[in-house]
Amino acid sequence: MNPAVEIEGLRHRFKETLAVDDLSLSVQPAEIFGLLGPNGAGKTTTIRVLTTLLPPQAGRAEVFGLDVRRNRMAVRRLIGYVPQALSADAGLSGRENVALFARLFDVPRAERRARADAAIEAMGLAEAADRPAGTYSGGMIRRLELAQALVSAPRLLVLDEPTIGLDPVARAGVWERITQVRAETGMTVLVTTHYMEEAEEFCDRVALMHRGRIRALGSPAELIASADGDSLDDVFRQYTGDDLDAGGFSDVRATRRTARRLG
């Protein structure tokens, strides 16, 4: 069976900045794989290449054996994507938000309603489904976005900082749903996060990125043992040191924007 994600020698540059530098990575099917690192590490650029938003400038990236450059549309059908910013449409109800993505993924008309209902219910939003998304809390919006991503039955769920700015209860709620979906469908989950304790608890394997390269790769337990530390925070500190100023202004701005929208 093909790996869920296979990246080899990926390189991506924005003008003077080398965002991703000779990155190679493999994610196995049904894994929850965490991509960790400080702002500007190259996590989001890697995700943008995998989700076909950016063409790879050098190297190769495949999703379930399909090249992201040559099979863009087929790759997109395999992916459910939740971006970092809160992206549900506040002017539509929860159900309408999910139904839109069912249509955009060509879910057959006969199945559309049932699939949308199932995704909404799986995310615990059945009672709020007909309310405008603008009235949802931050945690509910994140779960709505998960429902939008799940309605097309993707094989790979790509989550960019899914819990950023959420309170601990909402964060736990989001992770509970992610792990339940993985257990039920065998879906692969690729997630970026700043929260080391979340990665430690929920990810099967993690890659720690810094300045566009992978500095450490393995299960959280393996990495903690290799760093002779107590937690992934220690691993993070060991590989990034005090050099945490690499994140660009746009990263910080995007993070603040998300936090602001979450109130």
Place this chain on the structure above:
Amino acid sequence: MSVRLAAPHAVSADAGRTNPVRVLATRIAAMCLVELQKLRRDRTEVITRAIQPALWLIIFGQTFTHLRAIPTGGLPYLDFLAPGILAQSALFVSIFYGIHIIWERDAGVLAKLMVTPTPRAALVTGKAFAAGIRALVQAVVVLVLAAILGVSLTGNPLKLLGTAVVLLLGSAFFCCLSITLAGLVLKRDRMMGIGQAIMMPLFFASNALYPVSVMPGWLRVLNHVNPLSYEVDALRGLLIGTPAHLLLDFGVLVGAVAVAVFAASAILGRLTR
């Protein structure tokens, strides 16, 4: 979890090969439906946007009808003006769509849409016709107002259908123009300034307020390259029954939409980088 989600579907490179016409039709339908759902929930925009065309018709239209300052070939000036104001209200709805696209970029909505199996051209066309749907709803308000003010509008259903098609095409063009400009300037405040800067020149360099025969030579040249003029000419012919060049008007509008969709699709990627 009590509900069973659909199992992930099979991996196939063929899954990316779908009928492009079907994809285009389904994406346009999806985007238009979203626009209608939003309008159903919040009608304030329709009402507030009706104020400006109402002022043009009630104050400008009625005043100049009495003045008889603009030669309209025996047609009451209000009748001459109404299709122009209809096109103007559609222009105002669509020319600021670029700001909406930049907001969608900032909110992550655009990236999420671009990760669906929707080619950029289909996404842009869907957005363009969604702007057209919003403009059509606006047009109904303006038409009702014009009828109340005594403008002799056609009751012919075919001509009314033609009117809707012309408005959709005109709005789609200006929406795509706005998306293209948004892709170039990338910032909402800049886009607001550019929208303001081009809106009135487009309006005044058209036949919306006065006939081409009274324009100075240089303005006639601008009028001939301005798609808004072809939109107004067609609307006037269909709604009021003035002589119009419908084939040319439709041809120019369809061609302009095709070029604008191409340009907006080509530049859309800049917004997500």
